[in-house]
Amino acid sequence: MTEEHAGGEGAPDPHGATDAASFNARLQALKDWSGLNYRELSARAEALGDVLPRSTVANMPTRSTVPREELLTSFLRACGVSPGELEDWQTVRKEIAVRGVYAGGTTEPEIAWPAESARASGSVADSSTPDSDPDLDPDLGSDPRSRIRRTLVALVAVTGLVLAAVSVVAALVHDEGGDGPKTVAAVLTAPAAGDVQIRVIGSDLCLNERRGGRSGQIHQRECEGADVPLYSLKDLGSGEWRIVSDHPDYGPGCSGIPSGGRIPDAAFEDSECGDPTRVETFRLEPFGTPATGYRIVPAGSATANSCVTVVGDRTATWAKLAQATCRPDARGQLFSFDRR
Known part of the structure; x- marks a missing residue:
């Protein structure tokens, strides 16, 4: 070599x-x-x-x-x-x-x-999207039954979103002097299939890549403009999810952990879907009663008790995300999946 x-x-x-x-x-x-x-x-x-x-x-x-x-x-x-x-x-x-x-x-x-x-x-635009890639969604097709299934899935997703918004967290309101301005905290959003912006609880930053980067490393940054790539959730059933990415330069992909999660601090990164060496399936587990956020837990990772984690200063813009041991207080390990 x-x-x-x-x-x-x-x-x-x-x-x-x-x-x-x-x-x-x-x-x-x-x-x-x-x-x-x-x-x-x-x-x-x-x-x-x-x-x-x-x-x-x-x-x-x-x-x-x-x-x-x-x-x-x-x-x-x-x-x-x-x-x-x-x-x-x-x-x-x-x-x-x-x-x-x-x-x-x-x-x-x-x-x-x-x-x-x-x-x-880079001379031809890649018009493919996660929803048009048969590897990402095997249910797509011209069969009317496929359209019915997709409609039912959408209705279930909307219903789950409404129930989550009402029962999990509505809003925290601070009234200054009774008639003063009111500040409403961000609503905690439960996972639901479809387009999302993944927000870090505690810092209100969102997951994103650096534009022009080639490694696929996922960082956190200001939510406004956090659209490289755009994310969506795919419900795989049995409590497991895939985080699908749509990058303006590299096209559709999946978020994952390399090397089967064998490396404790392995990067949380975007790359092509279907690499058998990567962990690309996650459980999105609520934390707290009522839930204060959702952990992103690599399903089948070789490292036990691992969570996707903000590395270093969890309030810092462009801090990296990686696999790390799940913490009892879940600090830097909680996320909300806000609808786009």
Whole structure:
């Protein structure tokens, strides 16, 4: 390997892969070994003069075909593979592709390469949204039953929102001198499917990224103008949720914790949905009676008793968010999901 990496052992290699599935699994292992997320891989490829569409790479481990030669080269170079190692990968890829031809199968994915390249370089606007991505919402379609389901979900969400606003917290009113001005505190909003602004309880800052940043790191900032990316909640059922992001530069994605949550202070970040190495499912647990906020708890994290937490000064603008041990007082770990 020519670049610094997160792994402490040698890089995974392609030897032993006999079909597309095992080859792509080794590519996923190489990506994990590099310590880079898809956004960082795309940025590194661009710096090397290559094109590596993030949406295509994110789906690579689950494809039933080996990637095209030019895509594989860009991916390997971004991971830091040496020229000799790159040649080994291409040799194994070619052998699997040839076997696929003789078996009568499709050896390479159908990739809209020019359009993907243009999106990666920023020359074509990505019109996709979380609601139009089939990976994010499998219920979408032209079937009337799908529309009925979506209507019922919307009605349930609105009903839950109204009940939460009435029963959880209405408002705290301070009347100066009886007839003086009244100050109304922010209303605590319960989670409901749809577009939200995620507010940090105690500082009244909102979750956001730095515009132009490539890491996907989530920070807190003033709620006014906190729209990079725009967030929405997707109810997965059984008390679990996905936090979907829509970035003006990078398109749709999901908030998550890298490396399966194995690192106690791992960053809370936005990236492509569907990366099997990330925790992208959360429980939104009420805290207090009545609830004073909701904890964002990574579901299935390798680190037990962990919560999404504001790191450092919880009142500071641009403080980072990360996974940390849930605190008894939940300080810096409570959020409200205000409707947009």
